[in-house]
Amino acid sequence: MPKSLTPRLAALRDEIHGYAKEFGLDFFDTVFEMVSYDEMNMVAAYGGFPTRYPHWRWGMEYEQLAKGYEYGLSKIYELVINNDPCYAYLMESNPEVDQKLVMAHVYGHCDFFKNNFSFRHTNRRMIDEMANHATRVRRWVDKIGVEKVEDFIDRTLSLENLIDQHSPHIRRNPDPKRVADELKANEGVEGFKVGREYMRGYINPSEFLDSQRKKVEDEKQRAKKFPERPQRDVLLFLLEEAPLEPWESDILAILREEAHYFAPQGQTKIMNEGWASYWHSTIMTRRALRDDEIIDYADHHSGTMGTRPGAINPYKLGIELWRDIEERWNKGRFGKEWDECDDLRARRSWDKKSGAGREKIFEVRKHYNDITFIDTFLTPEFAMEQKLFVYGFNDKRNSWEILDREFRKVKSKLLQGLTNFGQPIIEVVDANHENRGELLLAHKHDGQDLKGDYARETLKNLQSLWRRPVNIITRYDNKGVMLRFDGTTQTEKKVEL
């Protein structure tokens, strides 16, 4: 069972809390709990929560974390939940300096959760909600049976990434009332033009008019697609339209809600980790560190910031970008004058002493997500300084290699990886495909092909929810392909795009 802090740690927490407030961080109340390494692994396997619905996937996660810890390969330092109050976990066996670091880091996250716009629509009582979900699923398990429920969860998780991450912020479908009005205006059927009024009955007999009306009606019906416009939130579409049992709907709704809850964390990974790292570094080095803790602190901090050639470390990229923004706004390196200056020496010594850095980063942490953050603040100088590059797979040499260091390519690759969390964008286009109640999805191809075996397996899972055959249009090697699963067989055919 998690324990509350020892008096000694509580005193340290109060100290760090004071520094965080002093620097202007603004967060929900934060509750720290002490856990053993085993509990830490459990909570981490549960995605940060103390309770989740029963599923083997957590067990798999746990096994990997536990093994990693026991073999001394990896260790989880910090876990914090976006909730009001924020919950954070400290590992019992960590030395004091680590606990301080983690606390400072956690206050950074809490400030971000509270203030960044992406989190505005998240449920701040998610701990309770997750516990409720767990209870609901357990109840279904008791009623329906563990195998059936688990199997359904597996199939739904396979579609989990097909949500519309922006949907909490915008209205996708137009106002239904306006649409109805427009339809009405087009309703009348006049028949042929009549020159002489007495001829009307002969030229446009009522049977003819009726048959014309029927035609228009049919046409409209046929033209009326369903869904009217492509829908990104495939889970929501299934929830509303698929012939699900009540227990299936309930579980689908639960999984969708959880996917939406976690989405903003995926959208702000670089900013969020960078922000927390910026603040643990600032708080520790400016205030909280004691002399004898410096070596250990430096060791652990640099461990978190380490980079590997084949991956972006969000902690590292984030903290460096925050620092870069702060420095640029401190020295006034922005605006028209700065952009137009191409004298390298002048740029290098540019310092207007504007001192607006802190203020700027607090503003940025409010209004940006990873995509806009990178798009706006990644500069060629920064990319060069951080030695960023694009890598790709060389089939001939059968190895990964550095492809390019050009700024534009680096930036666009980075943004591509962040768009829709680096997941393909897939929409429901037609729920009555070929007028046979089949489901048609379309993959918005952006130059990268789908992983074929996974796509086919996923299609099977989708079919099991929709019950009727399902199709997806995508592209392989630049040719249009429609994959189809009708409940028994997989087929594939070429399509013109």
Added chain:
Amino acid sequence: MTLKIHQDHSRFKQIVRGKIKANLRKYVQKGEMIGKKGKDAISIPIPFIDIPRFKYGHKEQGGVGQGEGEVGQQLGPGAVEPGEGHQAGQGEGDHALEVDVTLEELAQILGEELQLPNIERRQNERLVTQKIRYTGINTTGPESLRHFKRTFKQALRRQIAAGTYDAARPVIIPTREDRRYRSYKLQNLPETNAVIIYMMDVSGSMGDEQKEIVRIESFWLDTWLRHQYKGLEARYIIHDAVAREVDRDTFFHTRESGGTMISSAYKLCRDIILADYPKSAWNIYPFHFSDGDNWSADDTRQCIEMLRNDVLPNVNQFAYGQVESPYGSGQFIKDLREAVGDTPNVALSEIADKDAIYASIKDFLGKGR
């Protein structure tokens, strides 16, 4: 204390077990699994345990990295982790998940899937071993074995008795006499002992493929018998025209040329049994693998005689596996079948190729002897 996660964890293990069971035939044929054997667990690659999604192939995707290097320079192996990038360490990727399975568990799965009967022990559990268990308490001992709780209690007890305990300021100071240490006690444990005597023909006609089959088969036999008997010993005999006892490594990797006299191996086997493994205390399992090509009918006669008189009465079961080879005549198994095929403690099996290992394991172990 049990954690909630243990439910999910055991469910996960159950699923893994199911996967292994479903694919057991495939695993049995594969030799590579044996290479990953640890002391008492092996790791098994499980295909498709992750949840399929619409996603990009990672090789399609590429990405952005950070660090030194010229354009065109290769990134070191392992530099790029397959996965979804933003969920580091999720282990979702192209490679199959590797799961550690204890040999004990593997044996159980094998038993369930092949419907192997438990072995009827021939010997009573007579042999007794002594085992050290740290269950005692002593007043002396090394500091590393100090029993903190007992020491503390002892000190508390003494202080209360002496009236020096102050509830308002509960400071307990153990003295030298209060200290308690864990100490061991000897326990007698009954144990049944068993020995496997592997014999293999290493004459020129036994090629690498044949030996691979023997190696895989013996791994599974080993695993099952070890599951049935604690303390299993194994002896290895190779033979062509002469037989000698070797260690495990040599057993699987020697290749000799020349003729085959199976009787030499049986003779050595008999001698080992008579010298080291009295019938009264041991369960004995000789396994012999060959391609069925013996030097002469006369030698075969000798073999059968030796089996009848000296080997079969002493062992739980004698097993002969004939591995098909392009050179062997395959006559030996026919001779054996004719001579001793009816004897209850003889198991004969023909192994045509790796596919047949599965069935042959059942031939050998299906009798429950």
